[in-house]
Structures are given as C-alpha cells and as structure tokens.
Amino acid sequence: MDSVNFLAHLHLADGDAGDMTGGVAADFVRYPDLHRLTPDVLRGVMLHRHIDGFTDRHPVTLRSISRVARTMGWFGGIVIDIYYDHILARDWLRYSAEPLAAFAARSYRVLEDGHGQLPEDARDFIRKFIDQDRLNRYASRDGIEDTLARVSKVIAKRIPNRAIPLTDAMPRLIECDAELAADFHAFYPELIAFVIQHKSERPV
Template structure:
C-alpha cells in the first residue's frame, strides 16, 4: 500500500501514522534510534505491506498490469490503490479527505525531529506538496509515478522505466482494479485493527 492507506490504517495513533510514512526510508540499522511510538508505526507498516503483498486480490490486480510492466506491477498497484481510496474516500471514512490530510500533515510535522534524514526530508516535501489530496486526481497519480520513476532511475539504473507510461493501461483497467481494491481493503482494515488491538502496549 501507499502512503494514504498507511496513514488511514494507522489513524488514531500519531506514532503509527508517522512511522507509516517514514518506514520506506528507515533501514534496520536505524531502528534503535527511533522513538518507541514511531518504531511501532514502522513495524505496523511492514506488517501491512506483508499482508498486502500476499493477498490474492492484490496479486490479481498486479497480474492485470504485469505483462506490460513486469517487476513494476506491484509499485503501480500500490500507487493506483491510493488513487482509488482517495477518490472513494467516503466509503471508508466519515471525515473528509481534506480534513484527514490536514490532520495527518500536522502529525507528520510534529514527528520530523529524530527521523533519518531521508525520511524527514521526504515527509517535509510530502506535506508541502499536499500529496494526499493530489492522490484523488489522475494528474496527481501521474506525477507520483514520475517522481517514483526518477528515484528508481537514480537508485537502480538498470531497472529504470518511465512509469507514467502505465497511465493508459491503469485507466483502461480501472473498473477491475477498483473491484479488486474494494474486496481487499476491508480485509486489510480488519487486519490492521486486530494487530493494533492485540499488540503489547
């Protein structure tokens, strides 16, 4: 899942929310330096990713794009699932998306200190660029895919691909991807809630 879903699933615990966004930039050697609440959020993020990566509906969505985009299929679906969540937000929340985004941004800003530099720099840009509300638009998703493409090209040049080229395919398969998502996401919500309820305080 991408950042909107991680924040939504972590909602109610500021450390979970901050850790949910920071997790992609935190390496195992960084873990001892995190505050306990943010560390808990990083661990929740990893559990959510594991559940997502194994789920048959997520795998079905990936199969809808992987013939054309191979290894990048999982990345495309993570990001496009956030688009589906954002545009149909009222199915999963009684709070408006702009209100949730503003509240999430305040949490992230409160947790910038003490994070690895990559994580804090990303979170600062994430807030400044209002990424959560932009996920609701196709332009915002295309821009996100462009940004991810640049990061991949920098970090693993042999894997470089211009992911915005996938937009026509994603749009053409939108109905099927939305069906997959709406079958999958309530199960993920239940998984995250159960984990948060049962973990040690």
Template sequence: MNFLAHAYLSYHQPSITVGNMIADFVKGKHWMEYDADIQQGIRLHRLIDAFTDTHPATLEAKKFFQPGCGKYSAVFIDIVYDHFLANDLSRFPGDSLASFAQEVYMVLQARHHLLPAGFQEVFKYMREQNWLYGYRLNDGMYKTFSGIVRRSRYLEVSADVPFAAFEENYDALSASYQIFFPDLVTFVQNVPPDLTSL
C-alpha cells in the first residue's frame, strides 16, 4: 500500500515504476506475462515488502496499531512510512514532491493499457485525488486510513482508531521511519540488477 515509497525507490525508471506500482494487483504467475523490465519492478516491489515487514523498526512501530487494528497494523505502517517520506526534505526538498507525483501519474497514464484492471481503478482515484502528495498532509492520511477501513473485510473499527494511534505516537513513528528508511534505501541500492534469478 505504500505507493509513494515504491515509486520513489523506482528511481525514475518508467518500467520499474510500473512494475513496482502494480505488483499487489498481479497475482500468481501473471507477472511473467509482462516485459522483462516490468517484471523487474514487480520483483523489486516484493523484495521491498519482505524487507519492510521484517525490519525491527517496523515490528516495533506495528505495536502502536495492533490493539485496535490487529493484522491490519502492517498496512497502516506502510501508509505512515509514506507520510514521513513525503515530509522528508532530504528526499523531497521544496516543491519536488508535487512534481514527482505528477511524473509518476504521467508514467502510469502512458502505460495505462498495461495496468491490471484492479489497479486501473485504484489509479483513477490516485490521480484524481493526488494520493502521492496527499500522504504529506494529515487530512490526506485520514482519508487514506478511511479508504483502508472501508475496503477491509475484517477490520471493524472506524478510521478514528488508527488515526488516533498515528497522532498519539507521531514522534515514535517518526523515529521508526528515520531508522528504517535509510536501511531500505541501502537494501534497494544493493539489489542485483537482474532480479529474474531471485
């Protein structure tokens, strides 16, 4: 769900960006139906997810959401990381987040015919509501949390519950991001260029 991080870690490579953004909507072996560069993005996305889910800072941060959100805690942490990335001026100085978001939307729109149907629907709202920039704002975070709650089959709480955990533990979550994200960047930078063997 952390679309901004996946886009950022594609490093302006269009095919990698597409694969990285659509990976959660490509089930089973359908990833093999895409061109090699998009396959690379899909595989990279999955490596990023595995690294994120097992990182000690993530495991610690999830504890803030587990009382109210249970197994969905990891989903909310993904969004929280995107919030801190969006506000990380070492990654997005000045107005660069706004231009980066538009760049990503243009890359995806130009390859719209390649996007899985499920992601096409998501992308429609992502672009219209400017999700990638919206992660910077608390209002955008609340809307994102609301969307997760609305689509979740087994999460029987309002968005107020995870949003309260976000606000009440803001500094601790920020500290988790500061530990985690540099490690993730180093991990991605050391992933071998050819992921097809992984």
C-alpha cells in the first residue's frame, strides 16, 4: 500500500535503524521473503505488524473509522490510518522535540542506507517515498489528499471491482476533524506505551 501511516511507524521505531527500515518495508514483505531479511529488519517488520494489530483492534480507532464509514465503508480503516498520520504531522511537537523536517531527513537517511537488501517492490516504494518527501507532505491537507489519491490508484489495481476514490472522504474528514484529532490524541499515547512495552519484552 502506498503511504498509509508510515510517519507513525517511523516515529514509534525511532532509535533503531532496523525497526525503521522494517517498519516501512513491512507491507511489501511476503512470507517467503522473511528469511532473506537481516535479523534487525525482520524485527522491524514484526514490530510493524504488532502495531497494526494493536491499532486495528483499539476502540478509539474503531470509533474514528465509524465517523467515515458511511462514506468509505470497508475502506474507512485505510482512510483513518492516513488521516492519523496527518494529525501526527501537524501536531508533531506534541510527541517529539525534534522538528518534523529534521526527523524526516534523518529517517530518509536510514531508509537510504537500509533499503538495498529489501524486495524490489519495497526498494522502489522507498525510493519514491523519499523523492516525493512524503513525511513532510503529511502535514498539509493537500499532501493528505494527494496520499489518498495515490492509495486509491493502488487499490484500483488490486481490487478494481471494489475500489472507490478515497479522496471522496475529504469533506467528511474536514467536517469531523476536531473529533478525529481528539480520537488520535487519546489513542496515540496508548500506542506509544504499547510499543515501549513490546520492545522491552523482545529478545535483544
């Protein structure tokens, strides 16, 4: 999937290059590819999947999805993932002392250094992700609308009989922005705590 919630994954993985690289590559790594990854990147892929599981089951995330379900139906979860990254980007300094631009530049360097070992589609995605400066673009409404349009194209290729333009969600997202922001800021500290706990329990 193209640029769904990678800002959050990178932020939660920060401090570990393998976690950061695996966090972005996870959606492109199929089961047969896992044994080809270095242990640190594999650990990042698994962290990404634990984060997704926690997020998908969380009642606050489900509440956010319900706010757009009438417009988006099954695709509401994808839309909320993207919009949560928008809220994180625009309110970045609530969660980091490092400016977003500096964090993005540092993340791009990590991805540049670590993406060579990944499957080809992951490498291609990371190259475009960096070139298009997706992390900084999350902070603007135009950037999120562009992300929704890009993801719509990917969905249309994969499941053309079910695809809908995700940009149709924009009026509803704008309408309930305050509620979605409140949801995100209630949810994200719990996700941070979950990741800290998970990292403390995994083998060194």
